[in-house]
Amino acid sequence: MSVRAAVVAVPSGLPARVATPVPGDPRLARLSLNQRTTARWTLRQAIDGAVAAGLGAIGLWREPVADVGMQVAAAWVSAAGLRVSSLCRGGFFTASDPVARADALASNRAAIEEAAALRAGTLVLVPGGLPPGDRDLAGARARAVDAIAELVPYARERGVRLGIEPMNPIYAADRGVVSTLTQALDIAEQFPPDAVGVIVDTFHLWWEPGVGEQLRRAGERILSYQICDWITPLPADTLLARGMMGDGHIDFAEFTRAVAAAGYRGDVEVEIFNADVWAAPPEQVVATMARRYVELVERYL
């Protein structure tokens, strides 16, 4: 695998080039490969790919973990010496139907147990959208808060922190009714900091007026810093609208400085849902993300 291979040429206007990172480069110590960035890879391949590229951590998803079994997954990650920066994902608990709601809570309890077994520390909560045919956004938001309140004791007993992920309003109807960092913090602050925090993802939050101030407010509640770019025109499938850092409009220097100033010292996860990225050889994707991370993000941490 050549770490010099690039999926996408570096656009003009980026900072002066830095030395291309090679495996073992200490600048990659906090970089984490979210499994969805290399969606074609199995868990085994993703672990090996992250290790080969010299990354310090991996962000796991429940489905590929389930494919091999939780104990096997935990043993693999541990033996590879990788941290599990987060487990994706819990949440989707906005249903008003009592049966659907009970199912969602049960699924979230299972996710908490998996996070604990994997030593993930943080379970990412994607709140979910409006129930089908339901236009009561305030109601869906209130049910998300109620669900978090119900899960907090269960998570604390197992040493797992719940990370509320505010999502770009593009997903407010069908994926995430928590739309801003401000709103996520208004919810998180109803609970102890060791129980509930927030997931800070540049794609979701780059546009938020006053986001720098909200990052300062978040402080220790920032449980994960996730990065990818906002690209235009948006791909037809908006779920796959995320771009490689540097390909879009986000000022990663400014955003990363604010995350660092808030005291964040954790891993930096690259999570890219994008058909072109998924079609590229995963090794090249990892090499590109490592290089872009060093050029655009790591120096500002």
Added chain:
Amino acid sequence: MSVRAAVVAVPSGLPARVATPVPGDPRLARLSLNQRTTARWTLRQAIDGAVAAGLGAIGLWREPVADVGMQVAAAWVSAAGLRVSSLCRGGFFTASDPVARADALASNRAAIEEAAALRAGTLVLVPGGLPPGDRDLAGARARAVDAIAELVPYARERGVRLGIEPMNPIYAADRGVVSTLTQALDIAEQFPPDAVGVIVDTFHLWWEPGVGEQLRRAGERILSYQICDWITPLPADTLLARGMMGDGHIDFAEFTRAVAAAGYRGDVEVEIFNADVWAAPPEQVVATMARRYVELVERYL
């Protein structure tokens, strides 16, 4: 033209049907046809279509007005007995290049003159996005504020109010760097209420946490209430992602009550950018929007 014809069947879950409006129905007095909803129609056709449907107002765009000339357009609208609920659009003044910036300001001054001649009262300001290759969102936002400050005296002298349109964050990079009603009001309140207000569009603002409170805050600064729905999945071209009221996820009862409670007594403009709507016979589109307006919006005003 049959006002009973419908482009889209009324979805289930809507309020009980009300009597279908017919031309002359007083419930249509505040309804305004934004020209972009019937993009195929010329200005003459749009005026005739609005009158035939019994609407009280029309929302004009500069380009079709220019096609016939400002004086002719003004005379036609006046003779038709329609109010001009707004003129679209000024703005797009985020350029950092001095020449581009001067061009944008000159274009906005011309738009202000046109709004005055058309007795539009309100000029809609779409701020514009990031300049090409520029990632400084805070800078672009600051330049938008500066441009408004520069235009205010010119607009006041001509009796035209400037309406800042906060836009869904989906457009933050390429169309509108003002992303929330909160942010738009933070800008507008730097100027007298008779000079600068806000455009409230359900598509752009339906997801904003605390939007009800911000509408109360806005009060007399609400210069136009524009309606269309947020539909999923989003069409491939996000610029054409707007849906007919009732086809999507927005609770028009809740939103409209908040607009009315804020004291808004003006026209309600239907502005729908949508390829399917544009492909339908414009008379049917107007009939459908009139029916949906009466069913979903007018009763809550």
